[in-house]
Amino acid sequence: MSKEIKRIGVLTSGGDASGMNAAIRAIVRYSLYKKLEVIGFYEGYKGLISNDYTVLTGNSVGGIIDRGGTFLFTARSEDFKTKEGLATAKKNLEADNIDALVVIGGDGSFRGARDLTCLGVNAVGIPATIDNDIYGTDYSLGFDTSLNVIISLISKIRDTASSHERIFVIEVMGRNSGELAIRSSLAGGADYVLIPEIKVDLVKISNAIKNHREGKRHTLVIVAEGAAKATDVAASIKLLVEHEVRVSVLGHIQRGGSPSAMDRVLAAQFAQKAVDFLLGGGTNAMIGIQNNIITTMPFEEVLSKKKEIDRNLFELSHILAL
Ligand code: F6P
Numbered sequence: 001m002s003k004e005i006k007r008i009g010v011l012t013s014g015g016d017a018s019g020m021n022a023a024i025r026a027i028v029r030y031s032l033y034k035k036l037e038v039i040g041f042y043e044g045y046k047g048l049i050s051n052d053y054t055v056l057t058g059n060s061v062g063g064i065i066d067r068g069g070t071f072l073f074t075a076r077s078e079d080f081k082t083k084e085g086l087a088t089a090k091k092n093l094e095a096d097n098i099d100a101l102v103v104i105g106g107d108g109s110f111r112g113a114r115d116l117t118c119l120g121v122n123a124v125g126i127p128a129t130i131d132n133d134i135y136g137t138d139y140s141l142g143f144d145t146s147l148n149v150i151i152s153l154i155s156k157i158r159d160t161a162s163s164h165e166r167i168f169v170i171e172v173m174g175r176n177s178g179e180l181a182i183r184s185s186l187a188g189g190a191d192y193v194l195i196p197e198i199k200v201d202l203v204k205i206s207n208a209i210k211n212h213r214e215g216k217r218h219t220l221v222i223v224a225e226g227a228a229k230a231t232d233v234a235a236s237i238k239l240l241v242e243h244e245v246r247v248s249v250l251g252h253i254q255r256g257g258s259p260s261a262m263d264r265v266l267a268a269q270f271a272q273k274a275v276d277f278l279l280g281g282g283t284n285a286m287i288g289i290q291n292n293i294i295t296t297m298p299f300e301e302v303l304s305k306k307k308e309i310d311r312n313l314f315e316l317s318h319i320l321a322l
Contacts, residue, residue: 005122005278007037009053009098012070013044013077013109016255017128017142019263020070023104025061026271032058034275039096043073044105045080045112051092066258068145074105080112090119100278102271104128106140107303110286114299117284124277125286125299126270130255133177135305136297137288141270144262146173146254147183154188154220157248161218164244167209167237169221171230171249178309180254181224186317191219193317194233196226197309202233206240212322213243269294 010027012020024040031038038056041047054060064071079085093101093116100122103113106129113123127134128141150172161168170190174180178195185193191209194200209219221237223230230247238245259267266289273287273294285296 003099005036005099007039007096007098008100008102008275008278009039009041009048009093009096010056010072010102010104011041011044011048012072012074012128013103013105013112014074015106015129016069016074017130017140018068018145018255018257018259019141019267020104020128021064021067022259022264022267023126023128023141023271024056024070024072025064026268027102027275028056028061029058030272030275034279036275039098040072043075043077044109045077045085045089046075048089048092049077049079049085051096053096065264068256068258070104076108086115086119089116090121093121100124100283102126102274102278104141106131107134110134110299111303114284114303117299122278122283124274124283125302126274127286127288130173130180131175131177132179133175133307134286134288134302135307136286136295136302137290139266139289141263141267142255142259143180145257145260146180147187148260149254149257150180150184150250151188153250153253154184154190158189158218158220161220161246165217167219167221167241167243167245169223169230169234169237169245169247171223171225171247173250173254174224174226176226177307178224178227178314179307181222181227182309182314182317185222186313186320188220188222189321190222190317191321193222193224193314194227195224195309195314198314200227202236203240206237209237209241213241
């Protein structure tokens with residue numbers, strides 16, 4: 001669909017991620033600079049189906065750059081996945097005179113955006129998920145902030161672990177990806193990291209913990225939620241190492257907090273590229289960053305390929321811990 005872009009819609013969808021607000025602000029202000037109007041749909045695709053929106057002005061996005069979460073709210077809409085839901089969304093976009101849609105979210109949200117483009121809607125995606133599991137971008141908004149939250153929590157756990165000479169198993173999010181776990185482990189100075197992409201050998205890990213405990217007052221094991229349950233890992237280690245083990249499941253704390261400088265800068269860069277891409281007639285693609293260059297990649301490619309973890313970082317985390 002190639003028509004002049006005058007009015008764009010923006011929404012945030014799926015799990016929230018710090019930096020979403022910074023991205024909304026940048027989209028609105030850069031669009032206004034380019035003489036475009038912007039409207040924001042509430043609660044992601046749910047708001048698109050119920051046509052729940054607000055006109056976004058430069059002032060309306062003031063004071064949100066440093067806020068976590070998303071002031072447009074978010075949801076995981078089941079209705080949108082139906083034929084009827086998609087058709088209603090398209091009808092609403094036409095009725096609201098919206099020429100293009102910017103979707104801020106993860107791969108599930110991009111599947112929705114891709115489906116809309118199949119109906120002739122112009123759409124572009126901005127990656128935002130703490131999981132950093134999207135093919136076609138080295139970083140997603142929220143990942144860096146989440147990492148910083150996690151490493152500050154790991155430090156606190158280390159304080160108490162060391163005081164009590166305990167082993168701690170710390171469960172981090174990431175869905176089916178070990179990205180968040182690997183980098184938390186490396187940056188947090190943990191001893192072991194368990195990720196879904198690499199087979200877990202708890203006997204080997206327990207033997208290593210046993211052998212290396214001498215002179216060590218704390219042992220920190222990071223478990224990606226997609227690899228195993230922290231409680232199960234802790235029970236096995238306790239049995240095999242015969243030492244006190246405590247569990248800490250970090251949970252949704254990892255998703256909150258003021259976005260890091262990196263996430264705010266990235267949000268601005270992604271937003272600028274998204275608007276320029278649409279104005280240049282682009283559609284049906286995700287904005288990303290690869291080797292420090294802001295890129296675009298067709299949704300189809302993003303959705304059909306799997307992002308690989310960095311095995312070197314996984315190994316390095318263990319090398320540096322021992
Ligand atoms: O995708 C982000 C994420 O935080 C995952 O890491 C986690 O598995 C999931 O969302 C949790 O989803 P919910 O907030 O719906 O419990």
